[in-house]
Amino acid sequence: MKIPAVYSIRGDGLFAGQGHKLRASLTAGVGVLSTVDVPSDSTTQVGVGADPNGNPTTLLQLVVTS
Template identity: 55%
Template sequence: MRRLNRTFLGTVIAAVAATTVSIIVAPSGGTASAADEQPSAVEDYAYPGADAILANDHVQLISGDGHILYKPCPATEAPGLIIVRSSDAIGSLGNGRICFEVTAAAGHLTLKIPNVYAVRGDGTTTTAGHKLTAELTTGAGVHTTVDVDPNSDTEVGIATTPPGDPTALLQLDASR
């Protein structure tokens, strides 16, 4: 009886092993389509809704970490928001004012806003703003990084004294 149990048990183990190997190795009988594949779990940091923002407000948002968000500028001053000023008729109101909100202690945003002449920090007279740096470039390809006053406007490009070349804003980095 013991010999019969061992033989039976050995046969069962061999059958399970063979079935497992054939399941792993056997082709599925069809080819996998793109719809059958799982989406990539790799974050590309592309700015969500960037195409609609570009079409409506003419502001090109490229990528970021999700902690500097584009916000339609209100008609009046906007305490607590970073304000970028451009001589182009862009932004939610078409007046060249583009607003951003920093939602964490630090944030990063890659963008392209042409003809920028000032960047205002998100601080107010009663609250400290984020430390903010702005990376800009001229049409000739001269890159500069500017420390933005956390509580006031920082003039760049054509608004500096003496006037500089027109600049495009390429990047914003905020920290506490």
């Protein structure tokens, strides 16, 4: 999958301790790959959400575990 201009990733838990663990693979340009762990019950800022002066980020993969 390729989703351009991603600025945050939200876990699916509505309350503390609920939801699934997520790991996201992202790219901010050719050869610039990163991986972030996303808490199951909150939001993780990525790309321009984490750094307004940074490059736009494309989501490449989400891996979900219980």
